[in-house]
Amino acid sequence: CVTYNTVINGLCKAGETSLAERVLREDMCKWDIKPNLRTFSSLIDGFSNERKVDDALRLFNEILDKGMVPNTTVYNSLLNCFLKQGFVEYARYLLSSMMDSRTSPDHFTYTILVEGFLRNGFVKEAFECHQKMREESLCKDVVSYNILINYFCKHGKIKEAKQMLANIITSHLVPDVITYTTLMDGCCKLSGVDDALHVFDGMVKYEQRPNVVTYNTIINGLCKEDSVDAARFIMDEMMRTGLHVDVLTYNTLLNAYCNRESFDEAVSLCLHMRKLKVMENESTYNVLINFVCKFGFFQLAKELLKAMIDRGIFPDQITYTTLIASSIKSCSPPEVLEMHDFLVLRGVIPD
């Protein structure tokens, strides 16, 4: 059973949850191995990440039908699924059944609720959940604080965000790399890179190691303040010190070079990326497509679109908006429609 759970969980994480379910139905039944709650949690979480709420709910009901008793993790997975897709009322209902069945919430439950309520605009309830978790001494880590810091930062409230960091420390918890990075990103966007660097100093002082995301955040902040060369210096330093850069590092700088119209730098960065075998993603192509569109090279944009599909990267809503907005300016109405149909046919849902 452990072996199967490992395989099933791997498939779920790889976005192959339907296949994982077939493994359950066919292989496990064949050998008469009984799935347990972990098996179901993996599958529910897998469907959750694929936004298949119906399937997640179906598996939850199957647990009940089999006479098994869902534990906290199973409830958490389904709660998270509902809240991520905006089904707040379902989540509330599930939460009350969880209470009725005397399944006690843990710190995961609370952080899922805090994040989910904030995501769906129920700010007051989110804060109440956070408070309740603290009162029940279930606040075992800083995740819920991190979520609140992110909320404040995304709503322009840098002062409140910093206050939350102070609250973490007075609660005798230890801010982690995500706490600092979240706050640094808020600083970059609200009070400038200089301020973010103060936070960075604090992080180092409290012995939290910056990671790739931390540096990407700084690089992005510098790029947005037109200090692209300083940003590039950081990237070079990362590589020199053996910290591996990722696709977001490249995308951030690539976008900055494009905005600055440093064509040569942009091209050489793309080559650099290939050489280090960092795979491009949707954003990489979106940056390039946006760049060529801005100069009215719509044919070139089409070629990039083809190249991205050939590499197995699917256009998304941003690709759509970029291409449609540009085609309206430089193409005839039939061509705009042709592009629209083409993208919709590849699964893009226009917003």
Add this chain to the structure above:
RNA sequence: CUGACAUGUAUCUGU
């Protein structure tokens, strides 16, 4: 007695 498998938070691109 011990060990292996499940759930939550941060950074890039368009309008």
